[in-house]
Amino acid sequence: MNIALQTPPVSAKENPSSVGPEEGTPPNEFTKDVIAGLTAPQKTLPCKYLYDEAGSRIFEQICELEDYYLTRTEAEIFSSHLPDIAKELGTGVTLIEPGAGNCEKAEPLLAIMESPEAYIPIDISPEILLGARARFEASQPELLVRPVIGDFTQMDRWGDEEPGNRQVVFFPGSTIGNFTHQQAQNLLQHFAAQMAPGDGLLLGVDLVKDSVVLERAYHDDRHVTEAFNKNLLRRINRELGADFDLDAFSHRAFYHPLRQRVEMHLVSLKDQQVRVADLSIPFLEGESIHTENSHKYTLESLASLLNKAGFQQKHYWTDTNNHYVICYAEIF
DSSP states (O other), X not given: OEEOOBOOOBOSSOOOOOOSOOTTOOHXXXXXXXXXXXXXXXXXXXXXXXXXXXXXXXXXXXXXXXXXXXXXHHHHHHHHHHHHHHHHHOSSEEEEEETOTTOTTHHHHXXXXXXXXXXXXXXXXXXXXXXXXXXXXXXXXXXXXXXXESOGGGBXXXXXXXXXXXXXXXXXXXXXXXXXXXXXXXXXXXXXXXXXXXXXXXXXEEBOOOHHHHHHHHXXXXXXXXXXXXXXXXHHHHHHOOOOOGGXXXXXXXXXXXXXXXXXXXXXXXXXXXXXXXXXXXXXXXXXXXXXXXXXXXXXXXXXXXXXXXXXXXXXXXXXXXXEXXXXXXXX
8 A cells, every 4th residue: 555645735825724733833823713702793603623532522423313314324325335336436436535534434435445556545634544553554555545634625636636537526425515506606616627527526415404413413311512612612712811701602503494404503692791812792692603414415415416516417326214415426
């Protein structure tokens, strides 16, 4: 196996959004984003900051909850249809995974694909990328693996991959749902700009469904999601010397049917002042901090999104309840 960490040049354009662990975020960027969000008319915080080390551990617990169907359902679809998915991707493919994390989802796919050319996992954490080395060395020693360190939303190119190889971008986990529809279109267009006609996209997407199912997934009775949401306030306290009283805020998650998304908020339980980085931030009772969106799609709206970004849907696989879909599309 050949592994070499790469750090490709990034563009100067503004990052539309990002998700995933943010251990590499410069302190001044975190401060700037927090202050800008908390002084906006609708207080908000970028969802990427939910995933510090502690937040990532809590999210792993969320994924094990009975009501949190997303991770389990996606895994079931892959397990049931992996040979068909691999056949659809074709032979001699370079698989590129933005926001790869520990690369666990790509490993069984690469194992069954026919003669994959290479695997390029992209993540901001070099430790996570290098941590996947032992697994690939043991399971697929012949595979060329080229981890790339960086924020995939800002990269002009994936790395130093050989021109001419057919590429497939692997973007599972319903990560696309954390972006607004316009941001999602921009992101897929950004992917497409680094691809050629016939290159593919394998995308995991959560579908519109009964609001009770959706809201239970984001507001569990064991309060694990509440701990995940409030951990962001704990992080601000720790890193910016703020004085948030976590007991003075409640976790709220609800489905917005017109926007077809679940919104997560932290709601102030009283009138209060919070000190953040030498600023006093006022909160009224009932005022919220909007911390995350999770957009849901219909099969029709997903096809429309792909088409607007330059992709044509070729095939999709879903579960028996039509809760989730894995879609394969190609650049036209």
